[in-house]
Amino acid sequence: MTTPTDLRYTASHEWIRTEADGTLTIGVTDHAQEALGDVVFLELPEAGRAVTAGEAVAVIESVKAASDIYAPVAGEIIANNQDAVDAPESVNADAYAAWLFKIKPANPADVSALLDAAGYEAAIA
């Protein structure tokens, strides 16, 4: 299991990458995909939707179960990954490549309050 050190994390198993333009790219962690098992369906939020931190904004369904995916910070959804919707198994193949949606954060400083790789690994230990 890998936890890239250049990303931030939530205890609810989302990863967050801050892009050069300050937007955030969000997916689920390798630990999450492993626990979920074969992913067969994704329901992602539409661009333009305003979200609050901790709001359930997406659903990931594996053969075993359905799980919510939460917005890590408040902001506006600016994109979702239709390639992942069309090939949900890409989340299992590489959870850090298969991003799910992008957020323009209301307050960029919110990201620094999220877990770093060591903090996430401690949270799932």
Place this chain on the structure above:
Amino acid sequence: MPQHTPLHATHVAAGARMVDFAGWDMPVNYGSQIEEHHAVRRDAGMFDVSHMLALDLDGVDAKAFLRGLIANDVAKLVEPGKALYSCMLNADGGVIDDLIVYYLSDTSYRIVVNAGTADKDVAWMKERLAATGTRATLTVRRDLAMIAVQGPNARTKTWAAIPGSEAASSSLKPFQAAAFGEFFIARTGYTGEDGFELTLPNEQAASIWAALAAAGVAPCGLGARDTLRLEAGMALYGNDMDETVSPLDAGLAWTVDLKDPSRDFFGKAALVAKGAQRQVLGLVLEDKGVLRSHQKVFTAQGEGETTSGSFSPTLEKSIAMARLPLGVAPGDSVEVDIRGKRLKARAVKASFVRNGKGLI
């Protein structure tokens, strides 16, 4: 502390994801659950089902006792080794458990019950044995492990793995079993595929598992077992029926034998008085999403409920079994409430896949 089957260390060593199932620490998948599912549909897979409990009932009154205990009629069993699937009912006609009875002789039966209900079942059977003054002994066989080998190549791979097994089992018809040394080999299963369920001494389980693996039988977890049985339209106790549901409302009327009017069995009066009030049909989701258990179903005849649902790896669609009002027919359009949205589904017969082939 969850209980361990004799194969627990084998599963852990293989890197299986272990979960608590009915008080047992069991493998849910080893790698991809979908690949395990396909292994059973296309080749051969094996499941540790040692958490299920084998019971032996022996004595001069064994046959009469079982005729009064369960809703199917063991009197129809005349060939040694023949198996019968039945529900065991409470006084209200609800299902205490579903089980398999193997006929060995009129005075000797092997019964296999579910793990989650095993303690309750044994207590109930002992209570009925005492109440009816039956001359028969019930023996709990926790000394036995069970391995289900399933798939189109399951029998030939079993024969390759276990010396002598072919001679003992090549003439078995479906739903028939034979003793083979200390083994009991049954041509039964819970996947909709051909194969065997092997019952064997605990201490031999790990070596037989290894021999089957070496013969090319893929280890499969309870996750694949669930999607396979759902595709086959087979009921799961606790999901599709329980003590509050009659077998007539659980799609199991075919297991209730009312042919002999002189036969009384426990729960019969309530069952007959109530009759069938619901039916079980399959659902295929036509919108995008995944059906799960206990979602509300809206039909032209009223509301119903899914009892089991998942993604079907064989059909690559989401499917469910649903308890619906009488009058809904295969082909009807219905709606299912999934997280507050009403999605379209089609009612079908609750048997989606058999012997590797989609039926819908």
